[in-house]
Amino acid sequence: MLNKKLNKSLRSLFALLVLLMGVGFSTTALAADEQSSKQQAVTENPADLWRAVKAGEPGFTTYNSLESDVLINVVGNDGRLVRDTYVKPAIALSVVGVFGAFLLFYLVNGPSKLEKGFSGRMLERWDKSDIWLHWVMAVACLILMVTGIFLLLGRHFLAPYIGEGTWGAIIITCKFIHDWVGPVFIVSWLLSVIKWMPLQTFKLYDLKWFLVVGGYINFGPFKGKHPDSGFANAGEKMWFWALAIFGLFVSVSGLMLVFPNLDLPRVASMAALLIHAGSAVILIAFTIVHIWMATVLSEGGMECMVSGYCDENWAKQHHNLWYDEIKANGTLKYQDD
Incomplete structure (x- = not known):
């Protein structure tokens, strides 16, 4: 009887962890998708891109120096x-x-x-x-x-x-x-x-x-x-x-x-x-x-x-x-x- 209750508790805990991981992955995917959409929208609209650059917003670069991702100082x-x-x-x-x-x-x-x-x-x-x-x-x-x-x-x-x-x-x-x-x-x-x-x-x-x-x-x-x-x-x-x-x-x-x-x-x-x-x-x-x-x-x-x-x-x-x-x-x- 004790083993059955323990197994049941473990299964419930495992199911809860799977649910939480699923929610986390979904949130991350949505955030990444939203960021990708924003970047795509900015890329598709040169005015928005240049406005972001002049405002000093960071972008992406392979150079690892401090603040190298900011094009305009x-x-x-x-x-x-x-x-x-x-x-x-x-x-x-x-x-x-x-x-x-x-x-x-x-x-x-x-x-x-x-x-x-x-x-x-x-x-x-x-x-x-x-x-x-x-x-x-x-x-x-x-x-x-x-x-x-x-x-x-x-x-x-x-x-x-x-x-x-x-x-x-x-x-x-x-x-x-x-x-x-x-x-x-x-x-x-x-x-x-x-x-x-x-x-x-x-x-x-x-x-x-x-x-x-x-x-x-x-x-x-x-x-x-x-x-x-x-x-x-x-x-x-x-x-x-x-x-x-x-x-x-x-x-x-x-x-x-x-x-x-x-x-x-x-x-x-x-x-x-x-x-x-x-x-x-x-x-x-x-x-x-x-x-x-x-x-x-x-x-x-x-x-x-x-x-x-x-x-x-x-x-x-x-x-x-x-x-x-x-x-x-x-x-x-x-x-x-």
Whole structure:
């Protein structure tokens, strides 16, 4: 009796499995038939086929690369529109606009003079490793900016006025230099961030620095206002953190772009291109400001990164808290010591 019940249960279970398999095969066949019908309909209607291709819908290919079944890169087209509409004008504005604004400010305001003049006593501000690190990164950064501008905007302001052969040679040279100087910038940027980060924390007194524009204005209620500042003033700290953050973005995205064998999705590649260019816009603008401030707007400022020493009156006027600190703890070192 038990065997009969068991056999009956097994037969019922077997029948249920056969039924489920039949339903599954039927569903699969219907789905395949429906897909085949759709593909046949698209094939028979060229307009529908081309509409699907332009929409980025995947098809069939024997090539096994990532996204090789998509004939038209819709993301790439959209990204190109974003680049041409927003990124390229932003780069042009960061170069021409920021430079022009500081030129106008300089013509109206003039440089920030030392109120007590040069003392003639030079005290140590940077050591030799800092100077080398700064200039290696600075030169690499400037080369990357110039070649990057040629790569992105050269076809608009240069290519129409020279021959195709000359333009081709220029663009190939810029691409080669850009790719090989990039690692130099990345290494020097990383060392700079690690070495200088402890000096770049924001303090409450930095807020006043922004409120009086660092004491660089020579007219009106801001004239003669020299706010407290440590080793780095608030403007230098803002420049450092812009370099740290957007230098990271431009470095990672640059590595993604220079190694095509990574076989990244098209969305990732286009995102890397836009992030790279967008970060470059910000770094170019900050670099122009940095160069203006170090060369012509701050009397005695450039000497710091040439010899590593600054005039004592410059230190008292622009970095008074740092000067008081090193004088109090006995680490003040004059150039002749």
